[in-house]
Amino acid sequence: MSVAVTRASTRPAAGSSSGESGSEARLLAELERLRTRVDAALERWLPKCGFGPGRIHEAMRYSLFAGGKRLRPALALLACELLGGRERDALPVACAFEVIHTYSLIHDDLPAMDDDDFRRGKPSSHKQFGEAMAILAGDGLLTFAFELVTRTPAAERIPALVREVAVAAGTLGMVGGQVLDLDATATSGGTAALLEEIHLRKTAAMILGSARAGGVAAGGAASDLAALGRYGKHLGLAFQIADDLLDVEGATEQLGKTAGKDAQAGKLTYPALFGLAASRREARSHVEAAQAALSRFGDRADRLRALAAYVVSRTH
Amino acid sequence: MSVAVTRASTRPAAGSSSGESGSEARLLAELERLRTRVDAALERWLPKCGFGPGRIHEAMRYSLFAGGKRLRPALALLACELLGGRERDALPVACAFEVIHTYSLIHDDLPAMDDDDFRRGKPSSHKQFGEAMAILAGDGLLTFAFELVTRTPAAERIPALVREVAVAAGTLGMVGGQVLDLDATATSGGTAALLEEIHLRKTAAMILGSARAGGVAAGGAASDLAALGRYGKHLGLAFQIADDLLDVEGATEQLGKTAGKDAQAGKLTYPALFGLAASRREARSHVEAAQAALSRFGDRADRLRALAAYVVSRTH
Numbered sequence: 001m002s003v004a005v006t007r008a009s010t011r012p013a014a015g016s017s018s019g020e021s022g023s024e025a026r027l028l029a030e031l032e033r034l035r036t037r038v039d040a041a042l043e044r045w046l047p048k049c050g051f052g053p054g055r056i057h058e059a060m061r062y063s064l065f066a067g068g069k070r071l072r073p074a075l076a077l078l079a080c081e082l083l084g085g086r087e088r089d090a091l092p093v094a095c096a097f098e099v100i101h102t103y104s105l106i107h108d109d110l111p112a113m114d115d116d117d118f119r120r121g122k123p124s125s126h127k128q129f130g131e132a133m134a135i136l137a138g139d140g141l142l143t144f145a146f147e148l149v150t151r152t153p154a155a156e157r158i159p160a161l162v163r164e165v166a167v168a169a170g171t172l173g174m175v176g177g178q179v180l181d182l183d184a185t186a187t188s189g190g191t192a193a194l195l196e197e198i199h200l201r202k203t204a205a206m207i208l209g210s211a212r213a214g215g216v217a218a219g220g221a222a223s224d225l226a227a228l229g230r231y232g233k234h235l236g237l238a239f240q241i242a243d244d245l246l247d248v249e250g251a252t253e254q255l256g257k258t259a260g261k262d263a264q265a266g267k268l269t270y271p272a273l274f275g276l277a278a279s280r281r282e283a284r285s286h287v288e289a290a291q292a293a294l295s296r297f298g299d300r301a302d303r304l305r306a307l308a309a310y311v312v313s314r315t316h
Numbered sequence: 317m318s319v320a321v322t323r324a325s326t327r328p329a330a331g332s333s334s335g336e337s338g339s340e341a342r343l344l345a346e347l348e349r350l351r352t353r354v355d356a357a358l359e360r361w362l363p364k365c366g367f368g369p370g371r372i373h374e375a376m377r378y379s380l381f382a383g384g385k386r387l388r389p390a391l392a393l394l395a396c397e398l399l400g401g402r403e404r405d406a407l408p409v410a411c412a413f414e415v416i417h418t419y420s421l422i423h424d425d426l427p428a429m430d431d432d433d434f435r436r437g438k439p440s441s442h443k444q445f446g447e448a449m450a451i452l453a454g455d456g457l458l459t460f461a462f463e464l465v466t467r468t469p470a471a472e473r474i475p476a477l478v479r480e481v482a483v484a485a486g487t488l489g490m491v492g493g494q495v496l497d498l499d500a501t502a503t504s505g506g507t508a509a510l511l512e513e514i515h516l517r518k519t520a521a522m523i524l525g526s527a528r529a530g531g532v533a534a535g536g537a538a539s540d541l542a543a544l545g546r547y548g549k550h551l552g553l554a555f556q557i558a559d560d561l562l563d564v565e566g567a568t569e570q571l572g573k574t575a576g577k578d579a580q581a582g583k584l585t586y587p588a589l590f591g592l593a594a595s596r597r598e599a600r601s602h603v604e605a606a607q608a609a610l611s612r613f614g615d616r617a618d619r620l621r622a623l624a625a626y627v628v629s630r631t632h
Contacts, residue, residue: 053492053517055499060487107455112447131428132498135451139423140487142455146462147482150475159466159474166463171376171456176369182448183371201369 024313027306031074038073038098039065041091045148059129059137060144064102066120072097072206075235076214078304079228082297085218092151093161093217097210099148100169103141104206106134108178116261142169152217160216168209177202181267190268196237198268203243204236211235211304227293231304234290239311241283244269245276283312340629343622347390354389354414355381357407361464362415375445375453376460380418382436388413388522391551392530394620395544398613401534408467409477409533413526415464416485419457420522422450424494432577458485468533476532484525493518497583506584512553514584519559520552527551527620543609547620550606555627557599560585561592562630599628 042064049058073094080090109116109124110131117127126134149161167173180198184190211232215225247262248271262269270279290308294301358380365374389410396406425432425440426447433443442450465477483489496514500506527548531541563578564587578585586595606624610617 047487052488053495056487056492056495103455107451110451112451133495135423135426135428136491136495136498138455139419139458140491142458143482143486143491146478147486150479150482155472155475158478159471162462162474162478163466166459166466170459170463171363171372172368175452175456175459176372179369179372179449179452182452 023302023306024310027303027310030303031069031307034074034077035070037077037087037091038070038094041095042098045092045095045151046144055129056133056137056140059125059133060102060141062122062128063106063119063125063137064099064141066122068098068102068120070098071239072101072210074307075207075210075232075304076217078307079211079214080218081214082228082300082304083215083218083220083224085214085220089153090214090217092148093165093213094210096145096148096165097168097206097213099141099145100165100174101206103138103145104169104174104178106138106141110134113178113182114261114265145169154217154219157216157219161213164209164213164216168205168213173201173205173209174203177205184268190273192273195268195270195273199237199240200233203240204233207236207239208232224296227296230293231290231308234286234293235308235311238283238286238290238308241270241279241286242312244271245279245283247271248276280312287312339618339622340626343619343626346619347385347623350390350393351386353393353403353407354386354410358411358414361408361411361467362460371445372449372453372456375441375449376418376457378438378444379422379435379441379453380415380457382438384414384418384436386414387555388417388526390623391523391526391548391620392533394623395527395530396534397530398544398616398620399531399534399536399540401530401536404469406530406533408464409481409529410526412461412464412481413484413522413529415457415461416481416490417522419454419461420485420490420494422454422457426450429494429498430577430581461485470533470535473532473535477529480525480529480532484521484529489517489521489525490519493521500584506589508589511584511586511589515553515556516549519556520549523552523555524548540612543612546609547606547624550602550609551624551627554599554602554606554624557586557595557602558628558630560587561595561599563587564592596628603628 046061046064047057048054049061051057076090076094076097077087081087105119106125108114109119110126116124118124122128124134125137129137145165146162149165150158152158152161169175171179177198177200180194181202184194184198208229209232211228212225215228220228244262247260247269261267263272270282274282287308291305294304362377362380363373364370365377367373392406392410392413393403397403421435422441424430425435426442432440434440438444440450441453445453461481462478465481466474468474468477485491487495493514493516496510497518500510500514524545525548527544528541531544536544560578563576563585577583579588586598590598603624607621610620
């Protein structure tokens with residue numbers, strides 16, 4: 001769950017040609033457009049601060065509108081469009097993935113978990129609102145995410161969408177990865193296989209779930225959903241490795257959260273296990289696998305391909 | 317969220333005739349039958365301890381199978397039958413309510429919340445598995461509850477069922493009630509209106525949600541669902557007052573959790589605000605209102621009426 005914000009960058013991707021750099025600029029503009037759409041929907045759908053027991057809505061909004069780049073919703077929206085769906089078909093489930101991602105960051109930062117006082121450059125939820133409220137804000141967001149899914153216009157697709165979200169976020173996905181991560185911190189005998197399982201569950205499950213859910217919202221065929229799932233899986237693995245690299249390379253100010261925490265905590269990470277150079281190679285190899293998974297879609301999947309390249313361009 | 321286990325009792329309800337006592341015996345037999353059905357379904361559907369990141373499934377099962385009397389699922393199943401549905405129509409959403417109730421108890425017991433070391437006579441989740449795992453077990457249960465709802469045989473009813481569960485458990489329901497409860501503990505100027513709002517959200521929302529969801533699973537008409545909602549609302553209020561009375565009157569051993577905690581914590585409760593006698597009267601008045609809400613159903617709702625009477629029979 002400890003994934004850093006995807007930061008915009010004017011620096012071209014490593015090894016990129018000027019054409020790739022132009023494609024990255026177009027991608028960033030597209031991501032910005034999608035972010036605006038997602039933020040407007042979240043603003044509209046999330047209960048207002050003054051409504052009901054308002055303090056919890058304030059806490060939920062504090063974390064939800066803290067500057068996240070909305071990678072997961074963007075994936076859902078792009079995947080939906082790729083399979084011929086409309087934006088409004090995927091918007092509710094796209095928002096649901098972001099809401100769940102946000103809850104996971106709040107609970108992840110709690111003293112009993114990663115104990116982090118900063119998130120996206122601001123005090124983390126429990127520092128701002130107290131620990132009890134942070135627990136409840138996370139619970140409230142997780143619950144609300146499923147209410148959001150029921151806003152999907154095509155009601156007959158809602159059961160499958162609820163399952164996509166629940167499986168991605170549940171004990172075989174994100175929550176399960178967090179459990180394995182706790183154990184991997186406590187014990188020292190981590191293996192590459194365990195590390196990949198942690199990354200698959202903790203990070204890739206939500207990213208592949210977002211891509212698949214976008215396809216489900218479009219009424220996509222099983223074979224197309226499977227291709228989106230393979231894309232999302234490799235993208236998620238690349239993303240987590242890039243994130244671990246940033247934790248080693250980045251400064252706290254850039255990250256918006258405490259840097260170097262992984263090494264301090266003796267966490268099992270790619271850089272810790274294989275070193276920086278091999279980790280960078282591994283991340284690039286997952287980007288290539290993600291792009292290859294999209295071959296059936298031809299040029300229409302170029303933005304999803306560019307997104308995969310962009311994820312690793314964050315690392316040196 | 318701090319609702320005690322409904323305990324079986326051989327003592328007749330206060331002021332009951334022998335006829336009512338016989339009806340209570342029949343009710344207890346029926347509740348036992350429903351409990352067995354619900355436990356079998358939960359056992360079948362919940363991921364096994366050895367599956368995936370197994371330790372979290374162990375923690376989830378530890379709390380889920382700690383001897384709860386399955387009041388919420390029983391309500392859903394009885395309401396479904398009342399409106400002509402089959403048991404299997406309501407079983408998934410009935411289990412979902414119990415799973416959510418269980419997660420709420422785990423998070424409620426955390427040191428940052430009510431800080432209780434015992435639950436149902438056993439160490440609470442965070443004492444048994446550690447705080448991080450207790451947070452994640454709660455998150456895992458909450459997520460899994462929505463996956464459960466998608467097992468409902470009539471797929472076209474799943475969106476409405478997901479909404480019933482999310483609204484009952486969310487920030488306008490259970491989680492919102494817990495937020496208000498935190499504040500009411502911290503401040504001393506609690507009013508009767510605030511107290512009723514806390515009870516409505518914290519306890520009644522899930523109980524009325526269970527009853528309504530059972531009706532939705534049966535494909536019930538809006539007017540029947542509204543009647544079930546009124547019944548559940550008053551039942552929930554009666555239940556919470558009875559629970560607060562038990563906290564004053566009961567011993568820790570009987571309750572399976574620490575007794576007298578409300579007074580120690582300076583909590584806003586009916587007994588603290590109105591005294592024991594007035595609280596008992598208020599509970600009975602809600603039982604009568606709950607029973608009156610069922611008038612349109614005639615004799616067919618007798619078991620739901622008996623259930624309402626039983627809830628307050630727990631108090632002296």
